[in-house]
Amino acid sequence: MVAWLLAAALASPLAAAGQDVTARAKGLMRAGAAFQPQARALFEQAAGQGSGPAAYYLGLMLKNGMGGPQDSAAALRWLELAARRNVAPAMFIVANMLLATDEAQARYWLDAACDLEYPEALQQKSVALGEGMMGYAHNEEQSFLYLKMAAHAMGHRPPEP
Incomplete structure:
Protein backbone atom coordinates (compact mmCIF):
# COMPACT_ATOMS: atom_id res chain seq x y z
CA MET A 1 0.00 0.00 0.00
CA VAL A 2 2.77 2.46 0.95
CA ALA A 3 4.70 1.66 -2.23
CA TRP A 4 1.59 2.33 -4.31
CA LEU A 5 1.01 5.69 -2.59
CA LEU A 6 4.65 6.67 -3.14
CA ALA A 7 4.46 5.70 -6.81
CA ALA A 8 1.25 7.68 -7.20
CA ALA A 9 2.81 10.74 -5.56
CA LEU A 10 5.87 10.56 -7.79
CA ALA A 11 3.69 10.20 -10.85
CA SER A 12 1.51 13.12 -9.84
CA PRO A 13 1.29 16.18 -12.08
CA LEU A 14 2.91 18.29 -9.34
CA ALA A 15 6.02 16.06 -9.14
CA ALA A 16 6.18 15.78 -12.92
CA ALA A 17 5.79 19.53 -13.26
CA GLY A 18 8.82 20.12 -11.00
CA GLN A 19 10.89 17.69 -13.02
CA ASP A 20 9.68 19.27 -16.28
CA VAL A 21 10.56 22.78 -15.09
CA THR A 22 14.06 21.69 -14.10
CA ALA A 23 14.58 19.84 -17.39
CA ARG A 24 13.35 22.86 -19.35
CA ALA A 25 15.59 25.19 -17.36
CA LYS A 26 18.63 22.95 -17.97
CA GLY A 27 17.97 23.15 -21.71
CA LEU A 28 17.70 26.94 -21.56
CA MET A 29 20.84 27.22 -19.45
CA ARG A 30 22.80 25.29 -22.06
CA ALA A 31 21.25 27.13 -25.02
CA GLY A 32 23.40 30.20 -24.45
CA ALA A 33 23.66 33.47 -22.58
CA ALA A 34 20.46 34.94 -24.09
CA PHE A 35 18.38 32.16 -22.47
CA GLN A 36 20.15 32.01 -19.12
CA PRO A 37 18.07 34.66 -17.30
CA GLN A 38 14.95 32.64 -18.05
CA ALA A 39 16.71 29.43 -16.94
CA ARG A 40 17.76 31.10 -13.70
CA ALA A 41 14.16 32.19 -12.99
CA LEU A 42 12.83 28.68 -13.67
CA PHE A 43 15.47 27.09 -11.44
CA GLU A 44 14.57 29.54 -8.68
CA GLN A 45 10.89 28.64 -9.02
CA ALA A 46 11.56 24.89 -8.87
CA ALA A 47 14.17 25.22 -6.09
CA GLY A 48 11.70 27.26 -4.05
CA GLN A 49 9.26 24.37 -4.38
CA GLY A 50 11.81 21.93 -2.96
CA SER A 51 13.74 20.61 -5.96
CA GLY A 52 17.30 19.70 -4.94
CA PRO A 53 18.55 19.52 -8.54
CA ALA A 54 17.05 22.95 -9.31
CA ALA A 55 18.73 24.41 -6.20
CA TYR A 56 22.01 22.90 -7.42
CA TYR A 57 21.77 24.45 -10.88
CA LEU A 58 20.59 27.78 -9.49
CA GLY A 59 23.57 27.78 -7.15
CA LEU A 60 25.91 27.08 -10.06
CA MET A 61 24.40 29.89 -12.10
CA LEU A 62 24.74 32.34 -9.20
CA LYS A 63 28.29 31.19 -8.45
CA ASN A 64 29.35 31.67 -12.06
CA GLY A 65 27.32 34.79 -12.89
CA MET A 66 25.21 33.01 -15.50
CA GLY A 67 21.92 34.70 -16.37
CA GLY A 68 22.52 37.59 -14.00
CA PRO A 69 25.04 38.95 -11.55
CA GLN A 70 27.41 36.68 -9.69
CA ASP A 71 26.42 36.24 -6.04
CA SER A 72 28.65 33.89 -4.04
CA ALA A 73 26.62 34.20 -0.83
CA ALA A 74 23.34 33.30 -2.54
CA ALA A 75 25.10 30.57 -4.50
CA LEU A 76 26.32 29.00 -1.26
CA ARG A 77 22.81 29.15 0.26
CA TRP A 78 21.23 27.38 -2.74
CA LEU A 79 24.05 24.85 -3.02
CA GLU A 80 23.76 24.06 0.71
CA LEU A 81 20.03 23.51 0.22
CA ALA A 82 20.79 21.11 -2.65
CA ALA A 83 23.42 19.38 -0.51
CA ARG A 84 20.87 18.90 2.28
CA ARG A 85 18.65 17.28 -0.36
CA ASN A 86 21.41 14.72 -1.14
CA VAL A 87 22.71 16.22 -4.38
Missing part, protein backbone atom coordinates in the same frame (compact mmCIF):
# COMPACT_ATOMS: atom_id res chain seq x y z
CA ALA A 88 26.29 14.89 -4.30
CA PRO A 89 27.87 17.44 -6.69
CA ALA A 90 26.40 20.22 -4.53
CA MET A 91 27.98 18.65 -1.44
CA PHE A 92 31.35 18.65 -3.19
CA ILE A 93 31.09 22.28 -4.31
CA VAL A 94 29.91 23.41 -0.87
CA ALA A 95 32.88 21.63 0.71
CA ASN A 96 35.25 23.54 -1.53
CA MET A 97 33.48 26.87 -1.06
CA LEU A 98 33.73 26.49 2.73
CA LEU A 99 37.30 25.21 2.82
CA ALA A 100 38.91 28.60 3.50
CA THR A 101 36.38 29.71 6.15
CA ASP A 102 35.04 26.58 7.91
CA GLU A 103 37.27 23.53 7.60
CA ALA A 104 35.07 21.35 9.82
CA GLN A 105 31.95 22.09 7.76
CA ALA A 106 33.92 21.61 4.54
CA ARG A 107 35.06 18.21 5.78
CA TYR A 108 31.47 17.34 6.75
CA TRP A 109 30.22 17.98 3.20
CA LEU A 110 33.21 16.25 1.60
CA ASP A 111 32.55 13.17 3.74
CA ALA A 112 28.85 13.30 2.85
CA ALA A 113 29.71 13.37 -0.87
CA CYS A 114 32.13 10.48 -0.32
CA ASP A 115 29.33 8.52 1.37
CA LEU A 116 27.37 8.91 -1.89
CA GLU A 117 30.47 7.73 -3.81
CA TYR A 118 30.88 11.00 -5.70
CA PRO A 119 34.15 10.42 -7.63
CA GLU A 120 35.62 13.91 -7.29
CA ALA A 121 34.99 13.92 -3.52
CA LEU A 122 36.65 10.52 -3.13
CA GLN A 123 39.64 11.77 -5.09
CA GLN A 124 39.90 14.99 -3.06
CA LYS A 125 39.67 13.05 0.21
CA SER A 126 42.42 10.74 -1.04
CA VAL A 127 44.69 13.74 -1.58
CA ALA A 128 43.72 15.28 1.78
CA LEU A 129 44.51 12.02 3.60
CA GLY A 130 47.78 11.60 1.72
CA GLU A 131 48.90 15.11 2.61
CA GLY A 132 47.24 15.47 6.03
CA MET A 133 45.07 18.40 4.90
CA MET A 134 41.55 19.60 5.77
CA GLY A 135 41.93 18.36 9.33
CA TYR A 136 42.39 14.74 8.24
CA ALA A 137 45.33 12.90 9.80
CA HIS A 138 48.01 11.85 7.32
CA ASN A 139 47.21 8.26 6.35
CA GLU A 140 48.78 6.74 3.22
CA GLU A 141 46.79 3.51 3.50
CA GLN A 142 43.44 5.33 3.67
CA SER A 143 44.58 7.68 0.91
CA PHE A 144 45.23 4.75 -1.39
CA LEU A 145 41.87 3.19 -0.49
CA TYR A 146 40.01 6.41 -1.37
CA LEU A 147 41.93 6.68 -4.63
CA LYS A 148 40.84 3.14 -5.56
CA MET A 149 37.25 4.00 -4.61
CA ALA A 150 37.43 7.14 -6.79
CA ALA A 151 38.68 5.15 -9.78
CA HIS A 152 35.85 2.66 -9.35
CA ALA A 153 33.25 5.40 -8.92
CA MET A 154 34.41 7.09 -12.14
CA GLY A 155 33.29 4.01 -14.04
CA HIS A 156 29.89 3.99 -12.35
CA ARG A 157 29.02 7.67 -12.38
CA PRO A 158 25.30 8.35 -11.81
CA PRO A 159 23.49 10.66 -14.21
CA GLU A 160 23.70 14.37 -13.46
CA PRO A 161 21.00 15.78 -11.20
